[in-house]
Amino acid sequence: MIATRLAARRFAGAVALLAAGILAASSARAQSDYPNQPITIIVPFAPGGASDFAARLLQPRLSELLGQQIVIENRDGAAGNVGMDLAARAKPDGYTLFLGNVGTVSINPYIFASLRVKPLQDFVPVSIVADTPGLLIANPAFPPNNVKELVEYVKARPGEVNFASPGTGSVNRLEMESFRREAGLDMVHVPYKGGAGPATADVMGGHVSLMFVTISSGINHVKGGRLKALGVSTKERVAQLPDVPTMTEQGYPKSVSSSWQGILVPAGTPQPIIDKLHKAIVETMKDEKIRARMAESGVIAVSSASPAEFKAYIEADAAKWSGVITEIGVKAD
Amino acid sequence: MELFNDLLLGFSIALTPANLAYGFLGVLLGTIIGVLPGLGPVATISILLPVTFALPASAALIMLAGIYYGAQYGGSTTAILVNLPGESSSVVTAIDGYQMARKGRAGLALATAALSSFFAGTIATVIIAVAAPALAEVALDFGPADYFSLMLFGLIAAVILAHGSVVKAVGMILVGILLGTMGIDANTGLERFTFGIPAFGDGIDFAVIAMGMFGIGETISNLERGGESRTFLRGVRGLWPSWTDIKSIIRPAIRGTALGSCLGLLPGGGPVLASFSTYALEKKLAKDPTRFGKGAIEGVAGPEAANNAAAQTAFIPMLTLGLPSSAVMALMIGALMMQGLSPGPQLMTQRPDLFWGLIASMWLGNLMLVVLNLPLIGIWVKLLSVPYRMLYPAIMLFCCIGVYSIHNNALDVTMAALFGGFGFICHRLRCEPAPLLLGFILGPMIEETLRRALLISHGDPMVFVQRPISLSFLILAFCLLVVLVAPMIRVTRQKAFEEGAE
Amino acid sequence: MKISLSTDFLTGLIFCGLGATAIIIGSKYPIGTAARMGAGYFPLLVSVGLIILGVVLLARSFLGETEEVGEVDPRPLLVMLVSVLLFGLLIEDWGFPLAGAVVVVGASLAGRAFKPIETGLLAVGLVVFCTLLFSYGLGLNLPHTRFW
Numbered sequence: 009m010i011a012t013r014l015a016a017r018r019f020a021g022a023v024a025l026l027a028a029g030i031l032a033a034s035s036a037r038a039q040s041d042y043p044n045q046p047i048t049i050i051v052p053f054a055p056g057g058a059s060d061f062a063a064r065l066l067q068p069r070l071s072e073l074l075g076q077q078i079v080i081e082n083r084d085g086a087a088g089n090v091g092m093d094l095a096a097r098a099k100p101d102g103y104t105l106f107l108g109n110v111g112t113v114s115i116n117p118y119i120f121a122s123l124r125v126k127p128l129q130d131f132v133p134v135s136i137v138a139d140t141p142g143l144l145i146a147n148p149a150f151p152p153n154n155v156k157e158l159v160e161y162v163k164a165r166p167g168e169v170n171f172a173s174p175g176t177g178s179v180n181r182l183e184m185e186s187f188r189r190e191a192g193l194d195m196v197h198v199p200y201k202g203g204a205g206p207a208t209a210d211v212m213g214g215h216v217s218l219m220f221v222t223i224s225s226g227i228n229h230v231k232g233g234r235l236k237a238l239g240v241s242t243k244e245r246v247a248q249l250p251d252v253p254t255m256t257e258q259g260y261p262k263s264v265s266s267s268w269q270g271i272l273v274p275a276g277t278p279q280p281i282i283d284k285l286h287k288a289i290v291e292t293m294k295d296e297k298i299r300a301r302m303a304e305s306g307v308i309a310v311s312s313a314s315p316a317e318f319k320a321y322i323e324a325d326a327a328k329w330s331g332v333i334t335e336i337g338v339k340a341d
Numbered sequence: 342m343e344l345f346n347d348l349l350l351g352f353s354i355a356l357t358p359a360n361l362a363y364g365f366l367g368v369l370l371g372t373i374i375g376v377l378p379g380l381g382p383v384a385t386i387s388i389l390l391p392v393t394f395a396l397p398a399s400a401a402l403i404m405l406a407g408i409y410y411g412a413q414y415g416g417s418t419t420a421i422l423v424n425l426p427g428e429s430s431s432v433v434t435a436i437d438g439y440q441m442a443r444k445g446r447a448g449l450a451l452a453t454a455a456l457s458s459f460f461a462g463t464i465a466t467v468i469i470a471v472a473a474p475a476l477a478e479v480a481l482d483f484g485p486a487d488y489f490s491l492m493l494f495g496l497i498a499a500v501i502l503a504h505g506s507v508v509k510a511v512g513m514i515l516v517g518i519l520l521g522t523m524g525i526d527a528n529t530g531l532e533r534f535t536f537g538i539p540a541f542g543d544g545i546d547f548a549v550i551a552m553g554m555f556g557i558g559e560t561i562s563n564l565e566r567g568g569e570s571r572t573f574l575r576g577v578r579g580l581w582p583s584w585t586d587i588k589s590i591i592r593p594a595i596r597g598t599a600l601g602s603c604l605g606l607l608p609g610g611g612p613v614l615a616s617f618s619t620y621a622l623e624k625k626l627a628k629d630p631t632r633f634g635k636g637a638i639e640g641v642a643g644p645e646a647a648n649n650a651a652a653q654t655a656f657i658p659m660l661t662l663g664l665p666s667s668a669v670m671a672l673m674i675g676a677l678m679m680q681g682l683s684p685g686p687q688l689m690t691q692r693p694d695l696f697w698g699l700i701a702s703m704w705l706g707n708l709m710l711v712v713l714n715l716p717l718i719g720i721w722v723k724l725l726s727v728p729y730r731m732l733y734p735a736i737m738l739f740c741c742i743g744v745y746s747i748h749n750n751a752l753d754v755t756m757a758a759l760f761g762g763f764g765f766i767c768h769r770l771r772c773e774p775a776p777l778l779l780g781f782i783l784g785p786m787i788e789e790t791l792r793r794a795l796l797i798s799h800g801d802p803m804v805f806v807q808r809p810i811s812l813s814f815l816i817l818a819f820c821l822l823v824v825l826v827a828p829m830i831r832v833t834r835q836k837a838f839e840e841g842a843e
Numbered sequence: 844m845k846i847s848l849s850t851d852f853l854t855g856l857i858f859c860g861l862g863a864t865a866i867i868i869g870s871k872y873p874i875g876t877a878a879r880m881g882a883g884y885f886p887l888l889v890s891v892g893l894i895i896l897g898v899v900l901l902a903r904s905f906l907g908e909t910e911e912v913g914e915v916d917p918r919p920l921l922v923m924l925v926s927v928l929l930f931g932l933l934i935e936d937w938g939f940p941l942a943g944a945v946v947v948v949g950a951s952l953a954g955r956a957f958k959p960i961e962t963g964l965l966a967v968g969l970v971v972f973c974t975l976l977f978s979y980g981l982g983l984n985l986p987h988t989r990f991w
Contacts, residue, residue, distance in 0.1 A: 055390040056675020064394060064679060082387065085748065086525065086542030093539065119530055122537060170797050176530040198796045201527040201789070205665040205674075206608055212662070213481035215797060228663055228685040304681055374981060388982065506851075508903075512858045512896040515889050519865055522886045531882040534868060557927060564919035564954045730958075731965055734950035737923070738969055741930045741946050742939075746983050754931030758924050765920055769912055770850045770857070788885040800878020 042102055042281050046077040049105045049271070050098075052091025052112055054084040057203070058224065058307075062138045062269045063107050065302065069295050073288040087177065088112035089123055096130040100276035102285065106131060109269045110179045114326040118333045119177040128326060131272040133318040134282055135289040138269040139308040142183045142241035143226045144255070146218035147211055148233065155239050155258035158218075159191050166194040172207040172219040173199050179267050180204070180220040182332050183241060187220075187255065187263045189335065211235065222267050223248070223306035241265045248306055268325070270318060286315050348470060351697030354399055355705050363400045364702050367407025368709045374408075375415020378556060378736075379548040379743020381428030382412040383668045390676060398680040399695050403702040405676055406656075409669055410706045413612075413652050414458060414714065417645060421450045422721055423736050425556045427743075429547055430612035430648035432778050433620045435555065436502065437633060437640030444636050447725055451718045452582055453638055454645040455711050457594040461646035462707030464598045465605070465653035469660075470700050474686075476654070477661040480606040486794035486804045488607065490814035492787045495614045497821050499779045501621040504634035507825070510776045513767070517780025518787070520545060528792055538752070545756060546747050550781060553757040554774040556740040558764020560733050565765070590642035593623050597646030605651030606658065608666040613782050615651040616644035625824070653703060659684055660696065846912040852904035853912065858897030865890040922953035939978070939985040943970040 049067070053059045063080050071078040083091035092112045098104035113127040144155070152158040162169050173181035176199045188195060198216050200207035204225040210216045212234050220241070227248055229235040237252045241263050245254055255263035271289055273282060292298065293311040302309045312318035354360065374385040386408055393401035416427030421438035434454065441450040468476070483491075496514060503510030523534045524544030535541035582590065600622070601615035623643045624633045633640050656673075658664045663685030665671035677684050682692065689696045725732070744757045764774055798804035805811050846853075865886055875881030903909065926949020933942035947966040951957050977983045 054672070055387050056672040056678075060675065061678055064391070080391070086539055089539060089542065120532075122532065122539065124539075167799070176528060196796060196799065198793055199528050200793075202668070203665070203671060205671060209481065209608065209658070209662075209664045210484070212664075213484065215484040228683050228687065232686050234662070234686075301681055305678055305683065370981070373976075377977070508896055508899055509854055512854065512893060512900070515893040515896065516858070516861060518889050519861065519886060519893065522889070526882040528880070529873075529882045531872060533872060533882055533886065534865070557923065560950075561919050561923050561953070564923070565916050567955065730951070730954055730956045731961070733954070734947040734962070734965060735969055737927065737950040738943055738947050738973065741927060741943070742973060742977060742983075742985065745931075745934060746977075746985070749984050751931040751935050754934070755928060758927040758931070761927060762920060762924050766857075769915060770854045771910065772854055784889075791885070792880045795878055795880065800876065802877070 042284060043074055043076040045103060046079055047071075047074065047103050047105060048079045048081050049107055050091050050095040051080055051082050051107045052084060052088035052095075053082065055082050058140065058222070058267070059088075059107055059109055059269055061305070062302075062307070065298050066137060066289070066292050069292045069298060070288055073291055074284075087116055087120070087175075089116055089120060089125070092116075092127065093123075093125050095272075096125045096127075096274055098274050100274040100278075102273060102277050102281035104274065105134075105285070106272045106274070107137075107269060108133075108272045110267050110325065110329075111177070113270075113272070113322060114329045115177055115179060115182065115333070117326070118330040127272075128323065130275050132275055132277055132282060132315065133312075133322055134271045134273055134285050134315050135293075135312040135318050136268050136270040136310050136321065137289060137293055138302060139310045140222040140224050140267040140306065141246060141308075142180060142220045142265055142267070143223045143230070143249075143252070144184075144187075144218065144220055144238040144240070145208075145211060145226050145230065145235045146238055147214045147216075148236050149214060150217045150236075152238065153236065154253065155255060155260065158238060159193065162191075162193045162195060167196065169218070170196045170198050170216045172211055172216040173197060174204045174207050174221070175199055175201055177333075179265070179329070180222070182329055183220040183263065183265050185336050186265070186328075186332050187260060189332075190260050190262045208235075227306045239263075246306075248303070265328075268321075270312075270322075282315055286312075344470060347693065347697045348701065350693060351699075351701030354694050354698030355403060355701035360400050360403050360698070360702065361705070363396065363404040364407045364706055365709050365713075367404035368411040368706055368713060371408035371411020371413075372415045372418075372710075372713065373411075375412035375427055376418055377415075377743050377746075378419050378425040378427045378740050379552055380412075380746055381416060381548065382409050383672070384747060385412040386669060386672045390672060393676060394679050398677070398682060398692075399698045401676055401680060402673070402695065402699050403706075405673060406699060406702060407706045407709070409652065410462070410649075410703075410710055413649065414455070414710055417454050417458075418451065418714075418721065421454060421641070422447060422725060423556075423732075424559050425736070425740070426551050426778075427548075429551075429778070429782050430616050430644075430652070432551070432613070432775055433502070433616040433644040434641055434648075436620070436775055437635075437637050440634065440636035441638065441641065442725065446636065448718050448722045449582055449586060449638070450641050451721060452715065453586070453590055453641045455714050455718070456582070457590055457597065457642040457646040458649040459707050459711045460594050461598040461601060461650040462653055462710075463704060465602050465650040466700060466704040466707070468602050468654060469657060469703070473657045474661050474689075476606055476657050480608075480658050480666070481662070483607055483810065484794070484808065485790045485797060486808050487810040487814070489787060489790035489794050490805055490811040490818065491607070491614070492783050492790060494814045494818040494821065495618060496780070496783055496787070497818050497825070498618050498621040499776050499783075500825060501624055502617060502775050502779070503773050504631075505771050505773060509770075509772045513772050513774070513777040514780035517777040517782075518784030520550065520777075521781045521784030522788065527789060540748070540750060540752050544785075546753060547778070547782065548747055549744055549753050549757045550760050551778060552740045552744050553760025554764035554767070554777065556736060557757060557761025558768060558774070560736060561761060561765040562768045563729070563733070586638060589638055593619070593639040593643035594646040596622060597643040598650045601647035601650030602654045604647075605654030606666070608658070611655055611666065612648040612651040613779070615647035617779060619643040619647040649707075656699075656703070660688065660699070661686060663688075844915050844917055846915055849904045849909040849911055851900045851909040855897045855900030855904060858893050858900065860897075862890040862893035862897060865893075919953045923950060926950055926953065934986055938987050940970050940974065940987075943973060 051059050051063045067078050095106035152161045204221050230237045239255045290311040293309050299309040374380050416431040417434045419425040419427050420431040420435035424439040426432040426435045438450045525542050597619040600619050604615040605611040623639045624630045658666045659670040744753050869883050869886045872883030873881030874883045926946050930942045930946040944966040951962040978985045
């Protein structure tokens, strides 16, 4: 569908070139009556995942506010890079939006040397939509019960404790690496693939001791007593797990991080369109139903005060993770 | 008694007209897309998942489960009729099912597949209802080392699939494993054998290789032998299984169900591992193993029962612990989350209607599948009486659509063409494609679990013999190897003696 | 085209060739140690195994008598591959109806029983059927043609 639409746009572009004057006039009009055709949100992951979940939750309200149909296109592959590449090359007319996240935007550019997209240059951020803090979980039989005990335990056994992660370049792995550095711990990284499920299963089965997961994938197991939570990576405690102290509280202020999701548009999209989209997204994220549905799954519904604020947020986030990546030397070429 | 009440609640949910209708719709859609080569259960559910978001939770889950069974079963249909295993677990079905079809027993093969699937589905549903929580604990005990040993055992069993040269079969398994290493390495993030093409980052899709080697390669070999002037089917006999047929399928179906129910609990390749270990078992148990690969009915009944049972028990870790054991189950969890539900132990207590409704609908889904497919068998078999010169261009077109639709990527079609050429060459060189596909499926899991087990043990290989589960599989694997190699040595020695005597 | 080489010999060559290629391409992947395997460890292991099997087959082809490949007709192979490749080339820019028709006609040409009218009807019929079923019925994203 994207392919046909791109082809159709290429054709439309050729016709428009024949009359440059008309083009200028019509594009000015196109901006003022934006949107006048369906909008596509490219989700770079498969249906059923966290990104798809966020996109589908905000789809109906956003569509209502913009007065246009919104189509969600799942273009998964290569850790989200396939969809990101496609979105970056789409026409910057406000009809193709990209649901970026911490992995695609802040981490992948520093891990995949072959990645052609430079997210910070090729996209203009519009607004963050969802924020999922990290949760440090461990097998209930693992002796330490909080971060302080964990640090003592690992320091007494350098190189003996294993931690799992949903993937080499996953934010959860980097969260652990960043904490490990801050606390000066020597642990062995055991990467998994295919989402948080298989890794969580092995922590539950006691094959690996601990890991960071997003709150959304860990909260039920913690509440059910199959896993214990040692800390959350937020500044303040989270409402769903009021008994779990933050990493900051326990003396590790650098361990503040989250998995975020946000809307970006291809660079070159006219400012009035960005502003219109931003306003609609902020309004969407205020919706009580959406906030409640997200909260049920441990996700916090948020929005950025302005596109510029979101840009600053992403830049800081990217700088943080690229620093961790260079330090530990994860590199794929 | 409590179980009875629970099941009663389940059936009261699943048997509402609306839920029955959604279940039937799911089975129907699943079967249609499943028959299209290339699109297996994962792709089918991904495509249709958004449709279910608008439905109530029980209807959505029932419909998705229906799509899953339908797609799984549809894959077997094409495997039997035209030697196109639409998804990984029907690779084994293609071996003897297709040979049965070539001998005019397509109807019987399809009926066998449907009936043994239904049998397995029924038993597996009972297992889930009775023992789901206990079995989930067993699945958690499986660590990476245990899983590695199981996979190793599985690969050695894969050699039994071959009916030709053992050396060539092992070689094809290794080629498959090598193909499986393409893509981003999960442990280091390094891109292996991707030739700088981003689309290769996730490796090659199973369907691309299957469509290429089986679909395109097989068609080219048929044409090369001048097969286009033939009609595919000569003299249909035995649409329905006779009493002797039923007697010969019942034991394999029971054994397949048992193996499948166990292996389905494990993450990853449950149904695949189940279907071909059952095949290997049946071939070893058979009085005349040479019939296998030439249309043995046990070679359809056992694996079909096994993969269906495994597909069913794969729900257990998802339903009881909220842990997905396969891509399909991850999609199911996504669907639950969209409904505002979180899968896990609390699902059973908080929403018993949903939990038991789903279990009841599993059985109903299997029933619908039989009801839908038994009458269809006649139509499928009629389709085979179309002259081959008209049938095979249609198969080629379906292959192309199927392969293209996986990722809407033309590169996949190009790759399928290349594998078609390779498949034809292999065919002429008497190398069989099934071991390659199994190596391709199991290879990445073997590498992953081997590396993970050694990471966890900090490099100590003793981990594979210290863990009882792992040790048992290694001993089994060793025994199997002895069984495999012994006759070869005997033959060589016999030859040597004969030559010495001359 | 008659190939009088044995199947074992050619299979052995292919196995050795694939194994060697994988070793050469994989030589730049770090091997690591058994405890911390690098990306290159496992492929190297498999490639070496493949080469050993290839050598066994080559040796067997020289020592014992094995089956010859025999007569090979390259026409179905070439025509079929070209038509599938054309499908891949045409589908994105020219749409499914054209690409689909090309693959049906090409596949028919690959056989020796080509009947122009029958093939034409078959192509049109199949394309219409597939468009209705897959594009409209099941909502697959098959590109539409640019001609209408």
